[in-house]
Amino acid sequence: MLEIIMKKYQMFSASTRFLKYVQIDTQSDPNSPSNPSTEKQKDLSRLLVQELLDLGITDAHLDEWGYVYATIPSNTEKHVPTICFCSHVDTSPDCSGAGVKPLIHFNWDGTDIVLPDDSTQVIKVAEHPDLKEQIGNDIITASGTTLLGADNKAGVAEIMAAAEYLMQNPDVKHGTVKILFTPDEEVGRGTEKVDLKKLGADFGYTMDGESLGTLEDETFSADAVSLTIHGISTHPGFAKGKLENAMKIAGDILAALPKDTLSPETTEGMEGFIHPTQISGIQEAVKLDFIIRDFTVAGLYEKESFLQNIVNQVLVNYPNSRVDFKVIEQYRNMKEVLVNYPQVVDFALEAIEQAGLKAEKRSIRGGTDGSRLSFMGLPCPNIFAGEHAFHSKLEWVSVQDMEKATQVIINLVQIWEQRS
Template sequence: MTSVLDRFLRYVQIDTQSDPQSESFPSTAKQRDLSNLLVVELQGLGVEDAHLDEHGYVYATLPSNSNKTDIPVICFCSHVDTSPDVTGADVVPIVHKNWNGSDIILPDDPTQILKVGELNDLANQIGNDIITASGTTLLGADNKAGVAEIMAAAEYLITHPEVKHGTIKILFTPDEEVGRGTEKVDLIKLGADYGYTVDGESVGTLEDETFSADGVKITIHGVSTHPGYAIGKLENALKIAGDVLAALPKDSLSPETTESKQGFIHPVHVEGIQEKVVVEFIIRDFTDEGLKEKEDLLQDILNTVLNQYPYSTAKFEVKEQYRNMKKVLDKHPQVIANAVKAMERCGLAALPRSIRGGTDGSRLSFMGLPCPNIFAGEHAFHSRLEWVSVQDMEKAVEVIVALSQVWEEEA
């Protein structure tokens, strides 16, 4: 056994929740609590250059121990923050050893139940050790499972010099959950040729494709006047925003009505008063063309609604968030091929998948670091039912070690 379990249980008890409304970077200072600990632990393992920069990124290097000089530099990356959707404070991790396959009732809120027939991959874990929170918080496996796995793999490589590898870079990012995980990363300082985020779900998962993503902000300016004398004058921006939201398709193009390669239009924030309202959306599709179609549809809905309010105006702003990393990864087939070899070496069949979301790897790929996503074993993300198995985390450590070897051997 590696140190992954001990590390994970310690890391999840540190609150690192990020904040999408914050303008600071990282968005919450408490993310640094875990990042500082990781630096101390890496330095304790003898990683001399491990440090936390002014933006909250952890950088570290495991020097090559191979005689070969042409081995590409590989980076393993995970994020330290947890989702803003559910509290990450005062997490009480519980290890359900040798799980027998029955539903798991979380003790601090018995209404929170891990039901075998409802949670992906849980039925495959009988006999394994399942880790959950106690029912009132998320667990933090997304992405502290990945953090613990990278740390445990680094410890293994350092203490087993017979395992040959090239130079390995470690990167721990803040604010991935609020879409800012790579905003201030320094790829020149990182100095890697290829990377892998360790932030996936089931064992064997290898994800080389993500959504492409845009954000849309609609700012509506209505006509305000005293409600007692408003006849023929008032055009309420709140009602205009409500009409726009009500006009969205009811049975398609939303997260709750789509799956697989289907994209969506999703309102995420509304704020305003009678005179002015801001409505924010996220737009998702696997192609840039699909994104444009959905943005055009939303613009048409807005225009149709505004036709009923002749004195009101609106501003429609689109901001690119990230793009489907498959465009980049298809140009670097060895990144995927080596991951497949590593998984096969560990007795796994690689499971190629597309992510209905994004990772730090999406942006890193377009910034010049081709970076698919490999499994960390995390499940039921962003919920109080979040869980991971010890055995899956151990297998992820094994794959990281094997992947380091494969790159050395293939050089």
């Protein structure tokens, strides 16, 4: 059946590629110390390299860390800044990515979408407002037991489709275009081993955004906080006045967090949060991990100080215990860099408009590879890829949105050439 669907969409290169890519399990692993965190991510990366070579992109290769690099040579006499397009191949560890069965809901009629392999998984129009704009379009979902992988294989497919178009249409003038596919974005390590000198780009764009026509030039700033709680352990039969259970200390810290603010489930827009993500240990010692998010570094520091005060207050009741409080910087708001390069954002907005869309600049309550790349010296906003409800079994993307994203890439390289 999938072969028939792919033949129907052979004119839509992004969609046919996407249907193939999502069937390759590339889930990353936050607990793995290796690079990439899972070898299976390279299964897709090797395929991408071969497809790039087949397009005539002769320098396409996969390095030992799981990064794919490739160059579409300039075909203009103008001196044009080198532009990179980047997407990540891994899928989230929050939901299974093995055995993905992509389905196309043709000419979607506007009703809730019940996923066939688990009828309790329903993509409800009332809960997915962007769906209302998709009536008559062709919606791709998984079957109900896995995520789809549109985050970020939609972006990968769109970049590959644009590369195919540019290689087959030399009359479309552009400067040097770099392609970068990264591993481990979903576990916060997407740029850990990237070689920007080898990449050789001046500016970049991640294709990892959500709604049609959107561009994100502002992200959270992000830190992680790791608490190691050292209690006092003793035999419970002789524990009176001695035992200070590290698990109870951890419970008291969690219970002291605000119930109606400062959490992901109680914030929106430009509000940040403190979010516990993992707990492990025994009565002697417990490790408690948090992520801290805000759009400003000052806001991060305020929340970290707030959490430290909670810890201090809890420890008053456990005078012989201690807590190691460790802050790990994760990424910073790309806006701090992009404000110095307005043309990077302006050209992208123009490319979106040229695709017949209403361009909308947004802030993202999260981060992308572009957040880190921007601070590493590659200013890199985030363009929509069409992915929705990511990290879940309800993930979806439309064929038409993917084709528009591909067109934006093609428009954008031409704009950079024209303005140079």
